Amino acid sequence: MRKQIVVANWKMNNSPTQSSQLCSLILSKMRPTDKEVIIAPSYLYLNSVVATTQNSIIKVAAQNCHQEISGAYTGEVSASMLADLGLDYVILGHSERRYYYGEDNSLLAKKVSSALSQGLKVIYCCGETLDQRISGAHLDRITKQLTEGLFHLPAKAMKNIVIGYEPIWAVGTGITATSAQAQEMHAHIRSALSDKYGADVAHDTSILYGGSCTPSNAKELFAQKDVDGGLIGGASLNADDFLAIVNA
Ligand code: PGA
Numbered sequence: 001m002r003k004q005i006v007v008a009n010w011k012m013n014n015s016p017t018q019s020s021q022l023c024s025l026i027l028s029k030m031r032p033t034d035k036e037v038i039i040a041p042s043y044l045y046l047n048s049v050v051a052t053t054q055n056s057i058i059k060v061a062a063q064n065c066h067q068e069i070s071g072a073y074t075g076e077v078s079a080s081m082l083a084d085l086g087l088d089y090v091i092l093g094h095s096e097r098r099y100y101y102g103e104d105n106s107l108l109a110k111k112v113s114s115a116l117s118q119g120l121k122v123i124y125c126c127g128e129t130l131d132q133r134i135s136g137a138h139l140d141r142i143t144k145q146l147t148e149g150l151f152h153l154p155a156k157a158m159k160n161i162v163i164g165y166e167p168i169w170a171v172g173t174g175i176t177a178t179s180a181q182a183q184e185m186h187a188h189i190r191s192a193l194s195d196k197y198g199a200d201v202a203h204d205t206s207i208l209y210g211g212s213c214t215p216s217n218a219k220e221l222f223a224q225k226d227v228d229g230g231l232i233g234g235a236s237l238n239a240d241d242f243l244a245i246v247n248a
C-alpha cells in the first residue's frame with residue numbers, strides 16, 4: 001500500500017536559528033498523523049534537524065547528493081555522508097537542479113543508484129516546461145525523465161523510490177496545476193510505472209505533486225486518485241501553512 005507523504009523542501013532558505021525554530025514549531029504543532037512528513041533543509045542544518053526530530057514521526061531528506069561515494073569533488077556531499085547522518089531520503093532531479101546546474105537524466109540515474117546503494121530512499125522529481133505543455137509534449141517529456149533517470153532500476157528497488165511531479169511552470173510561481181492537470185500526469189506516471197514494472201509496483205509507488213501547493217489548494221489536489229501528497233517549497237517555510245497542507 002502506498003504512503004501519503006508531504007515534504008517540506010526548504011531550498012536555500014532559513015538561518016540556523018530560523019531552521020531550528022521552524023523545525024521545533026512544526027514538531028510541537030503537528031497532530032498525530034498516519035502520513036509521512038519529511039523535512040528537507042539545507043545540508044548545513046541536516047544535523048540539527050535530525051537531532052530535533054529524533055524519536056518523532058518526522059523524517060529528514062537532503063535536497064541533493066553527488067553521484068560518487070567519495071573522492072576529489074570539492075564542495076560536494078555524497079550519499080554515504082548523508083546516510084551516516086541518519087537521513088532517510090534524498091531529493092534528486094528537482095527542476096532547479098536540472099535547470100541551474102545542468103543535471104540531466106543520465107547524471108540523475110547515477111545519483112539515484114548511488115543514493116540507493118547507501119540505503120537512502122529517493123524522491124525523484126520530474127516536470128515539464130510551459131512550452132512543452134503548450135506544445136503537447138509534456139507527457140513524453142515525463143516518460144523520458146522516468147525512463148532515462150529511473151527505469152534502469154530493478155523492480156525490487158522501486159519500494160525505495162517516491163516520485164515527485166513538479167510542473168516547472170508552477171514551481172515558485174504562484175501558478176498551480178489544476179487538479180485535473182495533476183491527476184492526468186500522475187495517472188500517466190503510474191501507467192509508465194505499470195508498463196515497466198507491473199501493476200503492483202505502480203500501485204505501491206507514492207507520486208507527489210509540487211508547484212505552488214498551498215493550504216488553499218492542497219485539499220483538492222490531494223483528493224485526486226493518483227496524487228499521494230506534495231512537495232512543498234514556499235509554503236513549507238511557515239509552520240502553520242505547512243501543517244495545514246499536511247492536514248489536507
Ligand atoms: P513551491 O516549490 O511550492 O515553492 O512552488 C515546490 C518545490 O520546488 O518543491
